[in-house]
């Protein structure tokens with residue numbers, strides 16, 4: 001589950017009860033990422049950590065060894081249909097280099113014209129709209 005929400009702490013248990021196996025929260029949305037990571041693990045889920053376009057990847061780095069997946073937003077959180085921000089790819093490349101075994105995703109603006117940019121940096125994709133990819 002990609003929880004693009006404020007106060008992500010309050011949804012950990014409900015999502016675990018609902019059967020989620022991974023809980024991705026936004027670094028900007030919590031004051032205590034370490035406690036939240038611990039709580040997610042204690043509730044039996046894997047941990048994903050997302051950053052918005054304006055957040056430097058160095059803020060994510062201290063947590064990278066404690067998470068299962070890093071998610072680099074390639075649009076501003078808010079709505080679909082925005083343009084893929086290719087200038088986020090250096091963040092992905094840096095993470096891929098520093099943490100070779102970490103799963104990395106991007107979210108937003110991925111389609112036929114941009115998917116090759118993701119393939120170049122060996123990303124797992126969070127694809128919400130497959131018809132956009134293949135039609």
Ligand SMILES: O=C(CO)[C@@H](O)[C@H](O)COP(=O)(O)O
Pocket residue numbers: 004075076077078079080081082107108109110128129
């Ligand atoms: O929620 C967000 C952005 O707020 C993203 O997850 C978008 O929904 C992605 O949509 P597309 O760019 O793939 O249309």
